[in-house]
Amino acid sequence: MSNDSLDWQGRWHALARGWQHRAEQAGLGDISSAVMEALQPLAPLAAQLLWVAQPTFGLIGRGAAIGALAEMLEHPGEGSAGPDGARPDEKRDGER
Numbered sequence: 001m002s003n004d005s006l007d008w009q010g011r012w013h014a015l016a017r018g019w020q021h022r023a024e025q026a027g028l029g030d031i032s033s034a035v036m037e038a039l040q041p042l043a044p045l046a047a048q049l050l051w052v053a054q055p056t057f058g059l060i061g062r063g064a065a066i067g068a069l070a071e072m073l074e075h076p077g078e079g080s081a082g083p084d085g086a087r088p089d090e091k092r093d094g095e096r
Contacts, residue, residue, distance in 0.1 A: 008068030040076075047073035 023032040050070035057066040 004064045005068045008065045043073040
């Protein structure tokens, strides 16, 4: 996996953590967790759609970002630590 891909994976993880934090602040943490868990089986399909779309996004300079997202969806948890070193499935201090 390239450094560019790891950089984008860190960005995607940070974005997901931000969305989760905002959902929890709005009192929707349990609902958003349930929705994410329910949609998890569709992740490989979404990854394949992103792989198909990646060349198009490459024309506007976002091919690496889409490739990193597709890789994360296709292989959730394989070497995808966020920028703070924490993996997305790990709980950090102060989290439930």
